[in-house]
Amino acid sequence: MPRAEVGSNKYVANKMKSAGLQRLRWWCEICAKQCRDANGFKCHVQSESHVRQMQVVGENPQKYIKQFSDDFQHDFIALLRVAHGEKWINANKFYQQYIAAKEHVHMNATRWNSLTEFVKYLGREGIVRVRESESDNDKNMSMEIAWKDTSAAAVKRREEIREIELAEARGGAGEEKMLKKMARRAQGEAEEKARILEARKAAKQDSASPLTQDKSASPSADPTDEKKDSDENSNDAKSADGQAVPAAPVKISFGLKTKALPPTQMKKTQSVFKRARADKENEEKPKKKLRL
Known part of the structure; x- marks a missing residue:
């Protein structure tokens, strides 16, 4: 059955049915055709057009594999540069973004068998930066990549x-x-x-x-000096007869009170009345006039 012409109702219906991603194992890279089930892929493989294309590829398979690998690598790195720049991103997560476009080159047509092998190759060649990190959900190690501007x-x-x-x-x-x-x-x-x-x-x-x-x-020397002074004073105080003369008492006054005389030297004071009487008596009495 021939293909539907571009723009016809059959062509539009087929496009609507094939919207979104389909199974990768039912994709034919040589013919760039996506089948919706195993029966459709079987019929496509047995078709005359597919057999003719496979005969052409069989003549030089390395050429087509190299071309598909280069295209896959170029599109992968271009999307990484535009979408994330030099920021780190999980390799598997970015691969899901890459295969969202239906017309992308599939990995089963390249010389790499898995995404991990492809990422390690890019790291060895120095095209991107690669590191291993622990994923958030699982404790398993995952690969992270970042574009390297050269x-x-x-x-x-x-x-x-x-x-x-x-x-x-x-x-x-x-x-x-x-x-x-x-x-x-x-x-x-x-x-x-x-x-x-x-x-x-x-x-x-x-x-x-x-x-x-x-x-x-000085305190230790004071007793001896005092003793010497006392001895000298005692010697001076002795008279020529050998009899000791008592020393006069020393009185200290601070000028606040008058010195008190000893009782022997104290004078008796007369009262005011007696003093007035004595003065009257001393006065000369008037003489009496005698009558002749």
Whole structure:
């Protein structure tokens, strides 16, 4: 049965039926035809057009495999560059985005048997960056990929960024050295000041030590000196006859009160009335006039 003409009702109906992704095992890469079930794929393989195409491919299969592999790699990397740039993404998740387009080159037509083998090949060739990471749902390790820009402009930009980072690192190292030097200088000055203060304190203690020794030695020397003085006073107090003369008592006054006289020297004071009477008596009495 011939194919439906492009734009006909049969063609539109077939497109609507084949909307979305179908089974990969029912896809024929040589004829670029998707079958909806196993029976349809069997009928397609037995068709005259498919047999003729397979005879052409059989003459030089490596040529077609290489072409399909190059196309698959080119489309895969182009979508990765446009969609995610240099950001990391799970390889299996990105592959699902890639095969969303129905006209993409399928992996069963390439020289790679699995996605893991294809990702490892890209990593070995330096086309993309590859790393292993633990998935969120499972504890199994999964592959992550990121596009690697190898253009001349990108390389130049990376070199400029590296030079800026090195300059900043050198500047930071210079600043750290300067700060360390300043810290050592400040520490040395502080230690020197501490030594000067300690020396001053020691000098003060040395200058004050003789006075303290004299003060501490004076109480111990006082008893003997007092004894000597007392002996000398006692010797002076003795008279030539050998009899001891008692020393006069010493009285201390602070000028607040008058000195009290001893009882022997105290004078008796007369009262005011007696003093007035005595004055009257001393006055001369008027003489009486005699009558002749």
